[in-house]
Amino acid sequence: MTQSYEVFLGCAIPSRFNNYESSMRAVAKALDIGLIDFEGASCCGTVVLKSIDESSWLSMSGRNIALAEQRGHDIVTPCNGCFGSLKDTNHVLHEDALYRAKVNAALKPLGLEYTGKTKIRHFVEVLYDLRNEIEKKIVHRLDGLKVAFHPGCHLIRPSNVAGFDNPELPRKVDELIELTGAKSVHWDMKLRCCGSPLLIASESVAVKILQEKMISANGAGANCVVTNCPACHTQFDIQQLGLKDDAGNSLELPALFVTQVLGAAMGVEPEPLGFELNRVSLDPIRDILGI
Amino acid sequence: MTEVWGQFKSFQGKKFKALDVEFTKEVSNLIGGKDLTACFQCAKCSAGCPVSDKVNIQIHEVMRMLLFGLKEVLETDMVWLCSTCYTCQERCPQGIDITDILFGLKNMAFKKGITPAGYLGARQSLYDTGRLYEPTDWERDDLGLDPVPELNIEDTKKMLNKTKLMKLEEDE
Numbered sequence: 001m002t003q004s005y006e007v008f009l010g011c012a013i014p015s016r017f018n019n020y021e022s023s024m025r026a027v028a029k030a031l032d033i034g035l036i037d038f039e040g041a042s043c044c045g046t047v048v049l050k051s052i053d054e055s056s057w058l059s060m061s062g063r064n065i066a067l068a069e070q071r072g073h074d075i076v077t078p079c080n081g082c083f084g085s086l087k088d089t090n091h092v093l094h095e096d097a098l099y100r101a102k103v104n105a106a107l108k109p110l111g112l113e114y115t116g117k118t119k120i121r122h123f124v125e126v127l128y129d130l131r132n133e134i135e136k137k138i139v140h141r142l143d144g145l146k147v148a149f150h151p152g153c154h155l156i157r158p159s160n161v162a163g164f165d166n167p168e169l170p171r172k173v174d175e176l177i178e179l180t181g182a183k184s185v186h187w188d189m190k191l192r193c194c195g196s197p198l199l200i201a202s203e204s205v206a207v208k209i210l211q212e213k214m215i216s217a218n219g220a221g222a223n224c225v226v227t228n229c230p231a232c233h234t235q236f237d238i239q240q241l242g243l244k245d246d247a248g249n250s251l252e253l254p255a256l257f258v259t260q261v262l263g264a265a266m267g268v269e270p271e272p273l274g275f276e277l278n279r280v281s282l283d284p285i286r287d288i289l290g291i
Numbered sequence: 292m293t294e295v296w297g298q299f300k301s302f303q304g305k306k307f308k309a310l311d312v313e314f315t316k317e318v319s320n321l322i323g324g325k326d327l328t329a330c331f332q333c334a335k336c337s338a339g340c341p342v343s344d345k346v347n348i349q350i351h352e353v354m355r356m357l358l359f360g361l362k363e364v365l366e367t368d369m370v371w372l373c374s375t376c377y378t379c380q381e382r383c384p385q386g387i388d389i390t391d392i393l394f395g396l397k398n399m400a401f402k403k404g405i406t407p408a409g410y411l412g413a414r415q416s417l418y419d420t421g422r423l424y425e426p427t428d429w430e431r432d433d434l435g436l437d438p439v440p441e442l443n444i445e446d447t448k449k450m451l452n453k454t455k456l457m458k459l460e461e462d463e
Contacts, residue, residue, distance in 0.1 A: 014431065014439045015424035022434040039440045042421035042447045047375045048413050051397040052406075054322055056454040060417070063450060092322060099322075106453045110446050157377035158390070167381050193341045193376035200409035201371045205345050209374070274434055 004034030005076035005121070006068045008086070011043050012230035013079060016238070019274025020230060023259035024078050024123055026272040030137060030263075031130050035076070040067055044077075044085040047197050055102060061089035062103040065120070066112040074119040076126055078259070080229035083122045084154025084162070090120060091161045122155055124228050124258060125164055128172045134179055139267035141181035144288045147261070148222035148253070149174050149184045150213070150236065152229040153193050173258060177226060180265035189216035194227075194235040207243075210235045214243055214251035224254040224285050226261055233257065237279045254282045264289050297368030300347040311360035318357050321398075323380075323391025330354045336379035336389055342372045350379055350389065357392070365400040369393075371407055402461045418457055421447040 013021050028035050041064055043049070045057040065086060068075050077083050093100045094116050104113055127134065151170045159167040168191070174184035195209030217225055225236045236255035243251045255278065263273045275282060275291050282289065319327045334351040337343045343350070348367035356364040364370070373393045380390040400406060416423055426439045451457070 009439065011422045011424040014426035016427070018427060018430040018434050018436060022436055025436075037437070037440050040442055040446075041440065042442055043417055043423050045417075046423070047394075048410065048423065049417055050394050051375075052401050052410055052414055053454065053456055053459055054394065054398055056451055056456040059450050059454050060447065063447070096322070106450045109449060153374075153376040153378075157381045158388075159381060191378070193374045193378070195341070195374060197374045198342075198372065200413065201407040205342060205372060208345060209341055272434060277430065277434075 003126070004036055004073070005126070006038045006071070006073040007035040008038050008041060008044070008064065008075050008077040008079075008082050010046075010077065010079045010082040010230070012081070012234070017230045017233055017257070017277075019277040020078060020233070020257045020259065022272040022274050023257055023263050023268075026268045027127070027259045027263050027266065028123075030266055030268055031127075031133055033126060033130070036073060038064075038068070038075075044079075044082040045089075046081045046085050048200065050085070050088075055099075057085070058089055058092060058099055058103050059106040061085050062093060062114045063107055063110065063112060065089065065118050066107055066114045069115065069118040070112060074121065076121050076123055078123040078228065079231070080122070080152040080154040081231045083120065086120045087161050087163075090116060122164065122228070124155070124173050124176070127176055127258075127262070131176060131179065134176065134262060134266065137266045138180055140265050140290055142261065142265050142288055143181040144223075145180070145182035145261070145285060146221055146223045147177050147182050147184050148187050148190070148217035148220060148225045149177055150190065150194060150225055150227045150232055152227060152232045155228065173228060177258065177261060180261060182261065182265075185220045185222050187216045187220035187222065189213045194232040196231040196235045199234070199239075206235070207239055210239055211243060211245065211251065214240065214253065215245055217253060218251055222253060224256055226256050226258050228258045240280055252280055254278065254285050255280050264291070297347060297366070297371075299363045299366035300368075302352075307359070307361055307363075311362060314360040314362050315358060318392065318395065321392055321395030323388030324395060326385060326387045327354075327357060327392060329385040330358060330387055331385065333384060335382050335384060339378040339382055341374055341376060341378070342369070346372050350393075353393070353396075354387075354389065365396060365403060365405055370396050370400055373397075402459050404460060414456065418448065418451055420444065
């Protein structure tokens with residue numbers, strides 16, 4: 001086994017994007033990454049709870065970290081929202097002794113303590129470490145796939161908390177995608193937020209941001225969008241259905257998870273990749289994917 | 292915009308009472324607030340903000356209002372239309388944790404009942420179930436995924452009672 005982690009799924013993946021989880025598990029299996037079920041996890045708190053009450057968010061998120069810590073495991077998550085929330089909590093609790101004391105007071109009756117020993121990683125970070133292994137396993141090249149890769153905000157910003165890639169010129173996941181023969185295209189709106197966190201406050205503003213992103217992706221000649229986050233994917237694979245520009249032209253592009261792209265190129269059996277659950281039609285790229 | 296949480300729409304014709312130094316101090320004590328007063332209004336935050344062209348009051352204006360101690364800031368649409376993308380914070384030449392400050396402002400606004408309705412439902416769901424969304428079991432069955440591990444909801448409730456999540460609203 002390369003390495004083992006408790007896998008923190010969060011709420012959005014089991015609810016809307018089970019194909020992300022199953023494709024992640026399939027790719028992990030092919031690369032011999034150990035994924036241990038995360039017993040007793042609550043929601044990460046995410047930016048929603050942080051917006052309502054920071055003390056509650058730190059406690060909820062701190063409890064999740066403390067659970068893995070008690071069992072002596074590190075955490076891996078395929079969700080940018082969970083990654084951001086857990087890393088941010090780690091950051092605050094590390095920097096601020098007052099909040100650490102407050103959170104530990106809330107955790108004590110549960111028999112838990114946060115000390116900060118647990119490492120928190122995004123699944124794509126683990127994949128990037130294994131890029132040489134992935135390269136060796138490519139059996140089905142995806143030549144002709146022109147990817148508008150959307151890294152999402154909380155994977156890369158704030159960079160002193162996320163600590164993964166260059167926040168203004170991220171390239172690591174693009175490198176992984178290009179191992180398959182696909183091309184990660186340059187698009188102006190790549191680093192812009194997908195708008196997903198605004199669905200709760202104003203759907204019209206969220207969709208306007210998505211429209212701006214999709215005009216950019218189409219203009220750059222992409223034939224699909226790839227993400228590594230279920231919150232972003234809510235925009236690209238649900239809100240994007242039927243999306244048009246102001247002149248009425250369709251802006252729809254197939255939306256894939258990075259694990260589906262890698263899985264297809266690594267010759268993972270098709271069932272766990274779950275392509276039949278992708279909502280925006282995959283017809284334009286079916287031949288390239290070999291499905 | 293008609294949203295109740297965006298009542299402060301313009302500076303035009305507004306008269307402000309004495310500047311409230313205490314409010315500026317209060318915001319400086321928020322998570323990320325320590326460098327608030329270093330803002331020199333370069334507006335780089337607004338230049339990279341995905342909602343700058345969609346709000347009435349932009350993020351650099353919010354920063355100015357904070358320095359002037361204007362509590363009306365909690366009624367601007369920028370507070371709840373911040374998508375939390377952290378671009379402003381990443382780029383601020385003064386190293387101000389702008390996005391984190393906005394989270395603190397959202398907390399303050401929530402206490403005063405200035406919040407989009409969706410957040411009230413989200414709070415209830417987080418308290419009642421410990422989750423925002425429930426698993427879709429038929430999809431998991433089809434894909435051969437195991438059930439999502441159980442959560443002891445009493446544990447999270449105990450904790451959220453302690454942080455008074457369901458009693459945040461200030462008495463008028």
